[in-house]
Structures are given as C-alpha cells and as structure tokens.
Amino acid sequence: MKTGIEPHPIQFQILRYLVFHPKARFSELNALKVPTDQFTFHLKTLVDGGLVTKTEEGKYDLTIVGKEFGNRLDTDGVGVEKLAKVTTLIVCIKKGKYLVQQRLKQPYFGYYGFFGGKIKYGDTPLQTAKRELEDETGLMAKKMTLVSLKHKMDYSETGKLLEDKYFFIFRAEGIKGKLIEEFEGGRNLWLTKTEILKIPNLFDGVDTILASIGKKQFSYIEKKYKVRGF
Secondary structure, eight states: OOTTSOOOHHHHHHHHHHHHSSSBOHHHHOTTOOOHHHHHHHHHHHHHTTSEEEOTTSOEEEOHHHHHHHTTBOTTSSSBOOOOEEEEEEEEEETTEEEEEEEOSSSSTTOEEOBOOBOOTTOOHHHHHHHHHHHHHSOEEEEEEEEEEEEEEEEOTTSOEEEEEEEEEEEEEEEESOOOOEETTEEEEEEOHHHHHTOTTBOTTHHHHHHHHTOSSOEEEEEEEEOSOO
C-alpha cells in the first residue's frame, strides 16, 4: 500500500483501532460487523501493504511502518492529516549576482525565484541543500549558511489554502562548477537584485528572502499570500 494514499474507510477503522488497542483479535478489529469476506479483504490489504502484521498469538498489530502511518491519521475524522511541507531554499551569491531559477513545470509554470527541494526522511536541511544545489545547478558551494526559516502560506484569491511550506533558507558562497543553464523543469540564470525585483512573474516573498540573506542574525519569517499562477 502506498501510504501517500488515504485508506479505504474500513482500512482506516482497522488502523485507528490498532493505534489505541495494540495486538487485537480479528473479532475485536471488526467492531462494525462488516461481512467477513469484505473485512478479510481489507485486513489482508493492510497486511500485504506492510502496515499490519499477524503475531504468533494470532492477533494483529501495527508494523513499524504502520505505526508511523498511524501517527499521521486524523483519528477524529476519517483520513490522513495533511501536513505542511518542509523544504530548503538556496540563495547563491557570486560577484554581486544571485542565482535565480525559472520554474518550467506546474504549479507556478513560468515563475521565477530561488530553488531548493523537499527534505527527505532522515536527511538534515544542510544535506538537502547541498544535494539540491548540485542536482539543480551542477554547482557546489564552499560555504553554506542557514540564515532564516520562513513559513509561507499561499492562498487562492477565493481564500483556499493552496500550499503550506516551511523553508530552511541557506546562503551559498564560494560557488564552483559549471552551471546547468537549462533542464527539464526549469532554467537557471544569474541576475542582480535590481533585475530580480523587476521580474513580473516573480514568486511572492522573494523580496523578504533577499532582505534576510544579508542579516547577521538568524531570522524567522511568516507570511500569508494571495497568489496567482498556481
């Protein structure tokens, strides 16, 4: 089972029960008295998916993966809680210019801003920043400094929350390597601060990021935006 997909309501009830009642019997799990064949199918799906295991005593329990998945269940409702994304943002500086990326994929196709990537399970923000710098640009930095943390919430013009992200923002200096100018999904270019701020389809908040880059002390930024182009 792909844990990024919300479970069937019956599977949700099984998982929810095991969150609060470890090592339960089949009859205990089927508190809603679902027809046996139907309930067995959904329980087997969870077992085959690696979320539930059958113990030597004939009871059922969550696996390690199942416990992690269960921790994300909205136990007051039916489904998986939607969480804010945690990612990195890298601002490369070289000879008074900043490395900007034009996004050539959805959402925000054609928009300009700084680049980065999601922090993978088990990675640190710095590890992610170094990896994304090389993967997205072909470059390496002699020095990478965490300068700020930004909480950015993007809303549609009708007030619907579209994206909720936390950015670990790094300043990258001592840039070396050959720049990847174009790739599937984007293109990179060096621009001055003045040139960046004149771009019409610029991501909201780039100005606040540029302001934070020059500060000596670590800063926290939290902003809500009404966006277009999503």
